[in-house]
Amino acid sequence: MASEPTRVMVAVNESTIKGYPHASISSKKAFEWTLKKIVRSNTSDFKLLLLHTQVQDQDGFDDVDSIYASPDDFRHMRERNKAKGLHLLEFFVNKCHEIGVGCEAWIRKGDPTEVICHEVRRVRPDFLVVGSRGLGPFQKVFVGTVSEFCVKHAECPVIVIKRSAEESPQDPADD
């Protein structure tokens, strides 16, 4: 088949409980669902575009016990965070290579909702897959959901993959 592969963007992030380099339950689920239900054995007809957004405030929060004495300390911190993000992407890229599906992976800093919609406009995937923690209405008020924002604002078709009940931690916000 000579036509261009279907380009599927998958938004991936780290676990809020375990941190880097662990992928969140919901983004791992969205990734695995895409391989199992869409790509299947047809690996040559798909290309996965793996986007990881590093949330800056969240990363900064890990560093409350750090002491910064020089400009270099901040540079080291930034490099360390970048390395953490790379380990996360490595997990997904390795899986793609194992099964033989083409992929590209990259990191952006910022608010995931804005970054994802911006990257959709920039790279023009055929569709976007995002995981969802499946929060109830009460939890959504405080946590917000990236997936809902993408469904409304991303300029491409979006498919939201919810975690199944047995995959969810006791507090659904832990992912």
Add this chain to the structure above:
Amino acid sequence: MASEPTRVMVAVNESTIKGYPHASISSKKAFEWTLKKIVRSNTSDFKLLLLHTQVQDQDGFDDVDSIYASPDDFRHMRERNKAKGLHLLEFFVNKCHEIGVGCEAWIRKGDPTEVICHEVRRVRPDFLVVGSRGLGPFQKVFVGTVSEFCVKHAECPVIVIKRSAEESPQDPADD
């Protein structure tokens, strides 16, 4: 590959401008997108579940010039409407057979939002594809969108395929 095919439910409806047996621009687009971007050449790994909901009021509206003199007249009308729905499904089923992808198609009467969500619970597809007319906020108030309801309430992943600008009629509600 011995595993079960991916079961994709596609909601199809007739054109509001042309009526039966013409498929709406948006449901034809959703169907063709699914074949082109998801199924591709891998026809044996997918099964399409084509659901057409007949809106009862809308169909009744076509019959304002009819005269009913006996119970049989109503039966004939119902049979005619059913036949119209069958012609619509025939269009989609023929396309599936042409390219060699398995399918099942059926008709339900009622409100599309409720029927689609009910059928999702009943047949448990891997995901649901719905077309969207891409209405603006003003038009949505009066017309409502089936796709938005499905995204919120259907108990499976949902992908909404919007019509492209060049496919849209002058009045986006005509589809």
